[in-house]
Amino acid sequence: MNFKELLHDIxxxxxxxPLLFNSFEFLVLGILVLGVYAAVYRQxxxxxLFLFAFSLFFYxxxxxxxxxxxxxxxxxxxxxxRRMSRIEGRERKWWLxxxxxxxxxxxGYFKYANFLGENFFWLIGKEFHHWDILLPVGISFYSFQLxxxxxxxxxxELEEEKDFLDYAFYxxxxxxxxxxxxxxxKSFLPQLKKEIVLNRFEVEKGFFLIMMGLFKKSILADxxxxxxxxxxxxxxxxxxxxxxxxxxxxxxxxxxxxxxxTDMAIGMGKMMGFxxxxxxxxxYQSTSLTDFWxxxxxxxxxxxxxxxYIPLGGNRKxxxxxxxxxxxxxxxxxxxxxANWKFxxxxxxxxxxxxxxxxxxxxxxxxxxxxRLARIAGWFITLHFVVFLWIFFRADSFTxxxxxxxxxxxxFDWAYLPVFxxxxxxxxxxxxxxxxxxxxxxxxxxxxxxxxxxTPFWVKAVVFILLIQCIxxxxxxxxxxxxxxxx
Amino acid sequence: MxxxxxxxxxxxxxxxxxxxxxxxxxxxxxxxxxxxxxxxVDFDLxxxxxxxxxxxxxxxxxxxKIMDSLVAEAQQEDTTQSPTxxxxxxxxxxxxxxxxxxxxxxxxxxxxxxxxxMYCVIWYGATTKQYGTSDTIAYFINEHKPTYVLLTIGSxxxxxxxxxxxxxxxxxxxxxxxxxxxFVWVGPPNWKEDTGINEMIVTNVGxxxxxxxxxLKYNRYKDGAHPTRESAAMWMDxxxxxxxxxxxxxxxxxxxxxxxxxxxxxxxxxxxxx
Numbered sequence: 002m003n004f005k006e007l008l009h010d011i012x013x014x015x016x017x018x019p020l021l022f023n024s025f026e027f028l029v030l031g032i033l034v035l036g037v038y039a040a041v042y043r044q045x046x047x048x049x050l051f052l053f054a055f056s057l058f059f060y061x062x063x064x065x066x067x068x069x070x071x072x073x074x075x076x077x078x079x080x081x082x083r084r085m086s087r088i089e090g091r092e093r094k095w096w097l098x099x100x101x102x103x104x105x106x107x108x109g110y111f112k113y114a115n116f117l118g119e120n121f122f123w124l125i126g127k128e129f130h131h132w133d134i135l136l137p138v139g140i141s142f143y144s145f146q147l148x149x150x151x152x153x154x155x156x157x158e159l160e161e162e163k164d165f166l167d168y169a170f171y172x173x174x175x176x177x178x179x180x181x182x183x184x185x186x187k188s189f190l191p192q193l194k195k196e197i198v199l200n201r202f203e204v205e206k207g208f209f210l211i212m213m214g215l216f217k218k219s220i221l222a223d224x225x226x227x228x229x230x231x232x233x234x235x236x237x238x239x240x241x242x243x244x245x246x247x248x249x250x251x252x253x254x255x256x257x258x259x260x261x262x263t264d265m266a267i268g269m270g271k272m273m274g275f276x277x278x279x280x281x282x283x284x285y286q287s288t289s290l291t292d293f294w295x296x297x298x299x300x301x302x303x304x305x306x307x308x309x310y311i312p313l314g315g316n317r318k319x320x321x322x323x324x325x326x327x328x329x330x331x332x333x334x335x336x337x338x339x340a341n342w343k344f345x346x347x348x349x350x351x352x353x354x355x356x357x358x359x360x361x362x363x364x365x366x367x368x369x370x371x372x373r374l375a376r377i378a379g380w381f382i383t384l385h386f387v388v389f390l391w392i393f394f395r396a397d398s399f400t401x402x403x404x405x406x407x408x409x410x411x412x413f414d415w416a417y418l419p420v421f422x423x424x425x426x427x428x429x430x431x432x433x434x435x436x437x438x439x440x441x442x443x444x445x446x447x448x449x450x451x452x453x454x455x456t457p458f459w460v461k462a463v464v465f466i467l468l469i470q471c472i473x474x475x476x477x478x479x480x481x482x483x484x485x486x487x488x
Numbered sequence: 489m490x491x492x493x494x495x496x497x498x499x500x501x502x503x504x505x506x507x508x509x510x511x512x513x514x515x516x517x518x519x520x521x522x523x524x525x526x527x528x529v530d531f532d533l534x535x536x537x538x539x540x541x542x543x544x545x546x547x548x549x550x551x552x553k554i555m556d557s558l559v560a561e562a563q564q565e566d567t568t569q570s571p572t573x574x575x576x577x578x579x580x581x582x583x584x585x586x587x588x589x590x591x592x593x594x595x596x597x598x599x600x601x602x603x604x605x606m607y608c609v610i611w612y613g614a615t616t617k618q619y620g621t622s623d624t625i626a627y628f629i630n631e632h633k634p635t636y637v638l639l640t641i642g643s644x645x646x647x648x649x650x651x652x653x654x655x656x657x658x659x660x661x662x663x664x665x666x667x668x669x670x671f672v673w674v675g676p677p678n679w680k681e682d683t684g685i686n687e688m689i690v691t692n693v694g695x696x697x698x699x700x701x702x703x704l705k706y707n708r709y710k711d712g713a714h715p716t717r718e719s720a721a722m723w724m725d726x727x728x729x730x731x732x733x734x735x736x737x738x739x740x741x742x743x744x745x746x747x748x749x750x751x752x753x754x755x756x757x758x759x760x761x762x
Contacts, residue, residue: 017712025536032510039499039507201500208506230709231589234717238593238751272503424756458502462509469513473534 019138020062022265023219023472030059038273042197049170049193052273056175060139063179067137070107075172077103078147079165082154086161093155100151108144111136116340139179141337145304146172150186152308159187167193174275176266180259182280182300189275197274205454208461210268212468218261219472221435225254228428233395236405241413244405246421250428251395252388253435256284259298285387285439288370288379290351290358293387305334324359328352338394343402347394354386568670571636571739578739580606581632582752583625584640585614587677590720591640591727596752598728601744607632611757615645616685620658624757626665636670636739638727642685643676643713651684659692670737671697674727678702679713696736699727721747 010018011026020027034055041047061068078100085096109117115131122129150171153159162168171189172178232239232247239247260281270277280300287293294302310330316323328349335348369375396402422429441449453461521535572578580599582592592608599606609628611618619625619641629637639662645651673693675686682702690698704726706715715723728741 028510028514032507032514035503035507035510039503043498199498199500199503201502204500204502204506208502234709235590235593235749237749272506458505462512465509466513466516469517470534473517473536476534 014065053170056173059175064138082151097155113340145183176269199274203271207268207271210264214261214264217257222254222258225250241409242417244408288376290354324356327355343393569668571670571737578604579635581634581637583609586612587640590717594721594724597744606752608754616655616658620661639673646682652688674699675701699730
């Protein structure tokens with residue numbers, strides 16, 4: 002037994018193996034955390050200190066030395082916000098501008114410098130050599146939390162946090178640190194002031210969510226990704242039918258991957274007595290694009306609404322400005338996902354879609370919602386608009402995306418259906434399973450959750466062990482990173 | 489209800505239960521990975537990644553030195569049939585695991601450029617155990633009558649303990665199925681030191697029928713194992729050079745001028761859940 006290597010892998014940063022919730026290393030560390038947490042959770046100071054320290058270690062394991070960048074940024078924002086909160090008038094605005102500059106400056110340097118450089122050099126007609134800048138994991142998520150905290154204090158909607166440890170813990174709390182949900186200080190900081198009560202229902206619900214998340218991420222998303230990756234990497238090599246299956250497959254994969262991660266994050270929070278809110282609400286059941294953005298990555302869309310769309314004027318400055326504001330908000334939302342024109346296109350098209358949806362709702366005065374057929378049509382159009390845009394989100398370039406689309410329309414043949422079902426049995430089965438889970442109405446899902454809680458513990462233990470074994474059976478080799486880690 | 493189930497300083501019973509469950513699962517899965525042998529030929533319960541810690545890399549290096557001397561003794565005599573048909577054309581059978589997904593695209597480019605043809609078989613997740621305990625290879629040889637076989641088996645068993653003791657017979661059975669058909673076994677593109685798969689194969693097939701893929705560097709997909717499309721193409725280019733210059737049965741492999749991105753005829757076999 003190579004214990005030295007085992008300990009090294011658990012405790013030392015390895016760029017090729019970031020610490021993931023669905024890894025062996027996290028299982029070992031999770032046991033340690035829950036064990037220590039049980040001993041300290043009733044005393045506020047030790048509890049916060051312990052979770053803060055572990056969260057920093059967790060970030061070190063995913064991003065190495067960038068933990069210092071995280072610490073530096075959060076200390077700077079803390080000090081500047083404290084200063085800002087003590088002054089009024091114009092100077093207060095300048096301090097906020099300073100905070101926004103610091104946070105967006107750091108984010109811009111690490112995430113967008115190469116993109117801006119590349120485009121600038123292209124404009125002046127010179128060759129650009131990429132700068133050697135690594136993207137710290139989760140920087141987009143914690144940057145948005147830092148901004149929302151400072152802006153809320155500036156607006157007077159939140160009192161500045163005097164306790165540095167509470168503030169730092171809010172920013173770094175490990176379940177939501179690297180891939181969300183983007184938790185608001187207004188809802189999280191008050192939880193730290195109260196006594197933490199671990200009740201049976203929340204602990205059970207938390208573990209149920211962790212299992213759901215593991216199932217979605219490690220079984221559904223990871224297995225589907227094996228086929229999707231092959232097709233997206235070489236679209237010309239597959240028939241139209243196979244390409245279409247990979248496109249639908251990716252729509253399911255990204256939902257299961259991201260919502261699976263947030264299920265695990267929210268579940269861990271609940272097991273420790275914290276509420277991180279919800280981030281997904283069956284988005285593919287949406288009957289309009291507006292509805293979709295109320296159900297998909299809720300913490301990001303509400304952030305964009307509160308800190309971008311409304312300050313831009315929202316819907317208060319006439320029709321044209323409303324549509325323009327929607328477009329700008331979504332365009333920047335796209336840019337938030339990555340420094341690439343394809344993400345900007347993806348966001349911009351969602352902005353156009355939202356504007357068209359608003360115009361349509363106004364023209365029909367929302368009356369069509371009363372008709373079942375219209376709701377079905379709305380669902381079908383929304384789903385396919387979203388799925389169509391996922392092609393650009395996933396493909397490595399516009400060329401690949403158009404190649405995929407061309408392949409679907411130029412070489413589509415239903416004759417591939419039986420062959421596909423025969424050769425990709427498990428892929429088809431998991432797709433059907435994912436759709437079925439997503440189609441379960443929320444009320445029924447709650448009943449499943451309650452039934453789980455009532456189940457004897459030994460049954461839960463068997464289910465958990467079977468789940469872990471299924472994950473081991475299905476995974477291709479190493480654990481797949483979460484898609485949203487890159488954002 | 490909450491109060492009734494609170495135990496030990498206010499912590500509800502399920503919290504301790506789940507903590508015990510996590511510890512129990514860790515012990516259970518680690519023990520299985522570290523101390524239990526494979527259960528059956530047809531179906532194995534996969535093991536937690538902790539199994540890789542059961543192997544000491546330095547021991548692998550030692551075994552490598554011992555195996556080197558054995559390689560020299562491997563059968564090197566060419567008693568195989570011609571690598572071409574009566575018209576001088578090579579018919580490839582590329583058979584193995586998921587690594588063939590991209591290798592086949594580039595090999596097909598070579599076939600187009602050299603006026604050869606090929607047939608591909610992908611058995612996802614397959615190892616020497618599946619191929620060595622079935623007649624799959626013999627079946628496809630009989631079905632497609634290839635004049636040259638390329639085997640890509642081994643990527644799914646890099647970390648099997650005591651592999652030489654356990655799986656040498658399977659490799660022998662695979663070689664037996666090939667009969668007199670010329671072949672090259674393309675070794676796994678290691679992403680970590682293996683437990684002996686490379687040595688086991690080269691010992692049984694000889695250096696001139698073995699392409700040692702692990703000596704190359706690869707860009708890989710996010711699974712950390714499969715080379716990217718571009719990297720797999722370069723991998724195939726290196727194999728082609730080996731086939732032309734170093735293989736026991738050399739064949740001409742003129743590099744294609746472009747990538748045709750065509751998928752050759754392929755049979756996909758059910759994924760092995762090992």
